[in-house]
Amino acid sequence: MLIEEKRNNQFDLVVSDVRKSSKEVDCSGASVFIIHNDKVVTEEYWGKHSKAPNARPIQEDTQFHVASVRKSYIGFAVAYAVNKGYIRSIDDTITKYLPWKQKTELIGITIRHLLTHTHGLKIMNGELYREFSAGENWAYRGIGIDLLTEIVKATTGNTVAEIIIQNVLRPLHLTETGWYGELNEKLVDVIRKPDDPNWMTSKSTDGGKMNMYxxxxxxxKWGYLHLKRGYVNGEQMISSNAFDLATSLQSPNLFDTELPQNGFLWFVKDLPASKTEIGHLVPKGSYQILGYTGVTLLVIPQYNLVAVRAFNSFGSPDGFDYLADVRNFGDTIMTCLLN
Known part of the structure; x- marks a missing residue:
């Protein structure tokens, strides 16, 4: 994917803001990358891959552990399956596509509920149970992601990774994206507490596990592909319908209107909601995905902008308000745009 470069200082305040955040979290390096009006306007790297004295500097081909940002790729795989007719409707129940899963707790839960974190399922002590009735509340739980990846494989015959590689990475020559069973020199060291219960790794490369860099x-460029709805370099590479599905509001009507709103796992900006991760100044129609590593991808269609910040931390230090921090990222971008 070719994007013209035209560096300017319009977003220097964003770089300063991310530098400040990088000092507050436990990381050794970071990056900011912004595409505005179809041009790369900001590209900054600093620090090193780890805290080791001889660690590799953070640079253009450095790959960051993206944690939950990987869910935007899973969301695309589901959108691909819907667009191709493998999934008839996201309002179909899970058990229609996974008929061998007939547990009582799954009855009545739809693909829409999984995509928007409104399924109500939770794993505790190795057991599956209902935290709340599907469509009545919102909770960020990994079991929904596991079920979505199973549905993708069951309906298309391909893993999430295979769909992404065949339809996005190879055609667009995105060679710095992948799921890794083994580490290499281009992957950052993930700085974390040794006993962090949220840290999980895997040797699987099927796109369903938390080992994406x-x-x-x-x-x-992944965000830019969404911004342009699959039309890049003068060609409709992928059906625009898949991107429309993935990035538009899909959440069911909830009793609590302050809860986050989602597309196909993306967080989307629609009605004002106090619990959203998207900044107050960011306009309606924008969408964002945030990982536990602080890696953030924000797309603002109204201003033809894609912004990325990346750290190599995992989790937040005590007293650090990660939601306020990521909202500030979006609001700082808007301040630069509006000024």
Whole structure:
């Protein structure tokens, strides 16, 4: 994917803001990458891959552990399956596509509920149970992601990774995106507490596990592909319908209107909601995905903008308000745009 470069200082305040955040979290390096009006306007790297004295500097081909940002790729795989007719409707129940899963707790839960974190399922002590009735509340739980990846494989015959590689990475020559069973020199060290219960790794490369690494520039191009609804370099590479599905509001009507709103796992900006991760100044129609590593991808269609920030931390230090921090990222971008 070719994007013209035209560096300017319009977003220097964003870089300063991310530098400040990088000092507050436990990381050794970071990056900011912004595409505005179809041009790369900001590309900054600093620090090193780890805290080791001889660690590799953070640079253009550095790949960051993206944590939950990987869910935007899973969301695309589901949108692909819907667009191709493998999934008839996201309002179909899980058990229609996974008939061998007939547990009582799954009855009545739809693909829409999984995509929007409104399924109500939770795993505790190895057992599955209902935290709340499907469509009545919102909770960020990994079991929904596991079920979505199973549905993708069951309906298309391909893993999430295979769909992404065949339809996005190879055609667009995005070589700095992948799921890794083994580490290599281009992957950052993930700085974390040794006993962090949220840390999980895997040797699987099927796209369903938390071992995805992406460079800041590849992640920005992934966002740009969504911004342009699949039309890049003068060609409709992928059906625009898949991107419309993935990035538009899909959440069921909830009793609590302050809860986050989602597309196909993306967080989307629609009605004002106090619990959203998207900044107050960011306009309606924008969408964002945030990982536990602080890696963030924000797309603002109204201003033809894609912004990425990337750290190599995992989790937040005590007293650090990660939601306020990521909202500030979006609001700082808007301040630069509006000024």
């Amino acid at each position: 992406v460079s800041a520039r590849d992640l920005a």
